Amino acid sequence: MRTFIDHLVLVVERDLRMLLQYKLFLVLRWLWFFMQVVIFGLAISYLVVVSDYINYYAAGIYVATLYSTSMFIAFDIQEEAEHGVVDYLLSLPINRRVLIVGRAIGGGLRSILATLPPLIFVLIMIGVRDILTLLYASIGLLLLSFGMAGLAITIVSVLKSGDKVDILLGAIDAFIIRLSTVFYPRAFMPPYYSAISVLNPLTHASELFRWGLGLPSEGDPIFSLFILLAFMLSMTTVGILLYERRMEGGGWT
Amino acid sequence: MDGSVAVRVIDLTKYYGKFLAVDHINLEIYDREIFGFLGPNGAGKTTTLLMLTTVLRPSEGNAYIYGYDIKGHPDKVRQFIGMAFQDPKLYWIHTPYEILLWHAKVCGYRGAKAKEVVEDVLKSLDMFEARKKRAFELSGGMRKRVEIAKIFIQKPRLAIFDEPTTQIDVSGKHKIWDMIKALRDEGSTIILATNELYEADILSDRVAIIYRGRIAALGTPRELKDTIPGGDVLEIEFASPLPNSVLVDIEAFKQVQRVVVEDSRLEIYLNEVEKVLPRVVSLLIERGVSVKSVHMREPSLDDVFMHYTGARLREGE
Numbered sequence: 001m002r003t004f005i006d007h008l009v010l011v012v013e014r015d016l017r018m019l020l021q022y023k024l025f026l027v028l029r030w031l032w033f034f035m036q037v038v039i040f041g042l043a044i045s046y047l048v049v050v051s052d053y054i055n056y057y058a059a060g061i062y063v064a065t066l067y068s069t070s071m072f073i074a075f076d077i078q079e080e081a082e083h084g085v086v087d088y089l090l091s092l093p094i095n096r097r098v099l100i101v102g103r104a105i106g107g108g109l110r111s112i113l114a115t116l117p118p119l120i121f122v123l124i125m126i127g128v129r130d131i132l133t134l135l136y137a138s139i140g141l142l143l144l145s146f147g148m149a150g151l152a153i154t155i156v157s158v159l160k161s162g163d164k165v166d167i168l169l170g171a172i173d174a175f176i177i178r179l180s181t182v183f184y185p186r187a188f189m190p191p192y193y194s195a196i197s198v199l200n201p202l203t204h205a206s207e208l209f210r211w212g213l214g215l216p217s218e219g220d221p222i223f224s225l226f227i228l229l230a231f232m233l234s235m236t237t238v239g240i241l242l243y244e245r246r247m248e249g250g251g252w253t
Numbered sequence: 254m255d256g257s258v259a260v261r262v263i264d265l266t267k268y269y270g271k272f273l274a275v276d277h278i279n280l281e282i283y284d285r286e287i288f289g290f291l292g293p294n295g296a297g298k299t300t301t302l303l304m305l306t307t308v309l310r311p312s313e314g315n316a317y318i319y320g321y322d323i324k325g326h327p328d329k330v331r332q333f334i335g336m337a338f339q340d341p342k343l344y345w346i347h348t349p350y351e352i353l354l355w356h357a358k359v360c361g362y363r364g365a366k367a368k369e370v371v372e373d374v375l376k377s378l379d380m381f382e383a384r385k386k387r388a389f390e391l392s393g394g395m396r397k398r399v400e401i402a403k404i405f406i407q408k409p410r411l412a413i414f415d416e417p418t419t420q421i422d423v424s425g426k427h428k429i430w431d432m433i434k435a436l437r438d439e440g441s442t443i444i445l446a447t448n449e450l451y452e453a454d455i456l457s458d459r460v461a462i463i464y465r466g467r468i469a470a471l472g473t474p475r476e477l478k479d480t481i482p483g484g485d486v487l488e489i490e491f492a493s494p495l496p497n498s499v500l501v502d503i504e505a506f507k508q509v510q511r512v513v514v515e516d517s518r519l520e521i522y523l524n525e526v527e528k529v530l531p532r533v534v535s536l537l538i539e540r541g542v543s544v545k546s547v548h549m550r551e552p553s554l555d556d557v558f559m560h561y562t563g564a565r566l567r568e569g570e
Contacts, residue, residue, distance in 0.1 A: 010355065
């Protein structure tokens with residue numbers, strides 16, 4: 001008889017293995033990242049007044065890449081649903097909470113793995129000044145990716161429609177990146193944008209990562225980590241509750 | 254089949270919006286029996302099975318799987334259940350081997366044993382050569398075999414097959430039927446949903462005829478056939494004259510509904526033909542009638558379906 005932990009590991013393993021199926025997608029994504037940093041980032045750094053903007057930009061765009069990769073699990077779940085795989089998963093002798101927590105962890109972990117080459121690139125480019133602060137910041141990145149995977153699962157569980165998921169994720173993407181400090185510091189935002197950006201987990205992840213890299217940062221690392229932890233816990237909890245409500249005995253269709 | 258109840262279904266009902274898909278079904282399925290759900294597409298078979306599997310929540314009523322109710326203890330229920338879905342549930346980028354190995358691990362196999370059991374089942378279902386193809390590269394029949402293979406790996410206490418042999422070739426069907434029987438012999442209770450008459454007839458210990466969300470009839474295939482008045486037909490050709498007294502005596506059997514004599518041929522419409530046949534033949538021989546040939550014809554489950562629903566199963570109407 002398998003235990004909860006065994007099943008959790010199997011669910012996580014399944015999502016991690018899924019990553020191996022997207023080799024071309026990953027390579028293209030990494031290519032896009034390098035191009036974005038070495039061409040766009042470099043060019044834009046000559047235009048802006050912020051000193052060392054290329055490093056600021058590289059750290060920010062890594063967080064943005066991590067975010068969008070974490071959200072990608074929504075498309076996997078949506079596609080699985082269209083192939084009827086969700087019904088199969090729901091019929092298995094796996095506790096439904098274990099299933100969703102496992103998928104959130106799997107989605108988060110695979111995002112970290114999928115963005116490992118860009119992360120290494122950024123670390124080499126900027127350099128590591130203090131390994132402990134970097135490790136501390138990395139916890140924040142993990143929390144962000146688990147929380148985003150939980151948010152993605154929540155969205156796809158509620159909408160149950162590929163088109164609607166596409167539209168909503170596109171809309172979220174447009175706002176969450178632009179209303180954060182991924183690309184520009186809060187000091188350069190209009191006050192109302194700045195106020196909103198404080199609530200944005202991407203802001204806290206970006207600032208925490210910059211702090212971990214020894215770059216100038218606008219946030220308090222402890223507060224940022226707390227916000228990211230709260231974001232992860234709330235997204236996973238909401239995901240579990242909605243998933244259970246919508247899926248437990250409700251099926252996909 | 255040992256007579257203890259594996260599944261007890263009480264007023265199980267499912268609405269999709271205002272559409273009533275399953276209408277207050279009540280039945281019991283015994284441990285280690287093969288229980289068939291026979292009905293056309295859209296009759297409510299799959300919806301019923303999805304409720305038993307806890308994938309769908311009943312709108313009303315409940316069901317108990319080995320004592321655990323599907324609403325209150327879905328996790329417990331799923332410990333007993335394995336379901337092979339009507340449409341194979343395979344993610345297009347995965348290979349049969351990956352799909353089944355993961356399934357085996359979820360069902361409790363570990364390490365080398367998991368690989369061994371997956372390879373054995375793949376070989377049994379003539380799938381071993383195709384084990385590394387991706388799901389989207391497989392034919393419909395092959396995809397169906399992967400879906401069914403999950404259950405033969407899992408060997409659940411309650412195995413549910415939803416139209417297990419659609420898209421499968423004839424030799425494959427026979428192999429799967431043998432494997433389903435073997436699974437029952439190893440201790441599993443089987444629920445088989447099908448719209449194939451022959452499959453339901455040869456596999457099922459008991460059959461529930463389901464139509465428009467309701468159980469129209471339930472019994473062994475033999476019992477169901479016997480419920481059609483005069484459903485069996487006994488055709489006897491004779492070479493010598495037939496005395497009237499013989500006809501009177503034949504009509505006196507309680508199972509006989511109608512007797513028709515045409516030239517040198519006697520047609521007897523009756524029930525329980527296997528009981529009556531030896532008595533009729535003895536009677537004819539005793540009265541000196543020379544019998545040339547005897548032909549026995551049973552009603553099919555399609556006749557049973559027609560009798561209870563007024564529709565032909567083949568047409569689904």
